[in-house]
Amino acid sequence: xxxxxxxxxxxxxxxxxxxxxxxxxxxxxxxxxxxxxxxxxxxxxxxxxxxxxxxxxxxxxxxxxxxxxxxxxxxxxxxxxxxxxxxxxxxxxxxxxxxxxxxxxxxxxxxxxxxxxxxxxxxxxxxxxxxxxxxxxxxxxxxxxxxxxxxxxxxxxxxxxxxxxx
Numbered sequence: 584x585x586x587x588x589x590x591x592x593x594x595x596x597x598x599x600x601x602x603x604x605x606x607x608x609x610x611x612x613x614x615x616x617x618x619x620x621x622x623x624x625x626x627x628x629x630x631x632x633x634x635x636x637x638x639x640x641x642x643x644x645x646x647x648x649x650x651x652x653x654x655x656x657x658x659x660x661x662x663x664x665x666x667x668x669x670x671x672x673x674x675x676x677x678x679x680x681x682x683x684x685x686x687x688x689x690x691x692x693x694x695x696x697x698x699x700x701x702x703x704x705x706x707x708x709x710x711x712x713x714x715x716x717x718x719x720x721x722x723x724x725x726x727x728x729x730x731x732x733x734x735x736x737x738x739x740x741x742x743x744x745x746x747x748x749x
Contacts, residue, residue: 601620
């Protein structure tokens with residue numbers, strides 16, 4: 584497995600710990616977006632994409648952030664949650680969406696992303712700099728579809744002979 588592309592989106596505020604977002608492509612076939620480059624105590628490091636850990640309201644079942652005091656849906660006070668902690672005792676409020684399974688993969692990602700980040704910083708100092716992070720080929724919008732309709736799902740309104748309806 585090889586990292587075949589790294590795209591960097593630098594952040595505007597140099598005083599923040601979050602320095603950039605990035606996406607990485609493996610073998611020209613698989614993309615992981617929204618990795619973060621964060622300034623740590625010993626230099627920049629790569630944080631994997633993550634989501635907030637949620638709990639359900641016992642009254643209405645709505646999902647709420649682990650540290651929420653009140654339900655976002657019904658407004659009822661939520662029971663106090665025991666917040667899980669990592670190996671260093673820090674509260675675990677987020678869960679990785681994608682992450683390397685072993686240290687060799689983590690080191691490969693870290694090395695390649697930090698190299699690309701340093702190149703992007705140098706590029707950003709050039710006149711006319713434009714980030715290539717947003718320069719991604721996305722499928723063209725399909726105006727005939729409703730916003731919630733999945734274009735790859737079979738249509739339930741399809742009356743063609745190849746339709747899967749019985």
